[in-house]
Amino acid sequence: MKKANLLTLLIVLGMVLGALYGQFLLYGCEEPITGSHWTKTAGDLTLIRPLKLLVIPLIFFSVVAGITRIGDPSKLGRLGIATLGYYFATMLIAVVIGTTLVSLIQPGELPEDVRMSVIAEGQSAFQGDSGLKGKVEGQSMGGAWTNILKQVIPSNVIEEMAAGRPLGLIVFAMMLGLALAAGGSRTQVARDFFDAGFEGLMILIQWVIWLTPIGVFFLLAWTVGKIGMAELIGPLGSYMGVVFVGLLFHMLVVLPLVLWMFTGINPYGFMSKMKPALLTAFGTDSSSATLPVTMETAELEAGCSKRASNFVLPLGSTINMDGTALYEAVAVVFLFQLYGIDLSMSELLIVVITATLAAVGAAGIPSAGLVTMVIVIAAVNGSLESAGLALPVAAIGVILGVDRILDMCRTTVNVWGDAVGARIMTRLAPDDPSTGE
């Protein structure tokens, strides 16, 4: 059996066994499963931490090596513009799908008594989660953008690395890569160093990747034990259904179509090769932690060039989030429906634009989308101000309980969007066939 197939099989096995064990924990244990449950700690230790350990060095080496390989600034400019164009276009499509579905299906139109009890439960869930409350209070459109700008123009790259903020590091690595490419023979040694360092990291990733089945076992057990499958059929069931359908449509129809249009390759064949990365995204809830697996799979299994992937994947894991964008649009419109506030066409347009921007602002970590959603709510509230209507921020407590499952699904779509981007950009930046670089 091929190594990639064996790995996929083991990851799926880990997930299934984890989900079963999670059910057992749910019904077999007296105490409730919390964030400090041992299964969560075990998942962190066996998968999340080893992957996160690789992310910052990987971004640094891969982006520098990728940029020096492309070298020519005009080629790089074209790749940069095409990549950003791809990110924004696909995120916008995702948001439009989400907004259309949630407006048509209206999952927030529930019987009055159910509505009231869902809202009351949500408010108390929000009040009880002091961590979320703190994060949410710091969110605003202006604040989020200043924050992104500050990350894009960092003043201390070591600080960015230490804080695990990838954006500033990517900018620095791109500048350094450009300078090393411009240095000609004077900087050859440094270029070789980054190339070899990157290859070394890829070997390390190929070792660490075998931890994935064990890690997803624990993480799935924790997730299933914590939420339980019963939520799926509760009053939030149709809201979750809309998110699932939207994500599936974007993942299985829209992105494959885009990939096929630009490359002519069989998108489902490509998807099948990317399985280890997609499953890891599903199990870890984090595009950032999945990045090592995404890069390994894209370059070694799925035919993406190093030149394209080294640029598109690290950047994509922090700013390209189709799944998050779609989810934020559905969640916000759903909450307004639940609170009995009708949104007009112009407010839906605000949702489309701000959900795209809020997804860009969300970090590739668990629940990031839940927090940046506040930006979308604030923007719509601003437009409703003259009518004296507003959705309280505490409303996000309503969807808190089911966020983990949706996070797993949207993170998978986020990573899939990055992979499709890398495969498309491979046409613009193929590797040199003689050296493979």
Ligand code: ASP
């Ligand atoms: N967990 C998502 C990711 O890492 C972000 C989100 O919360 O939507 O891609």
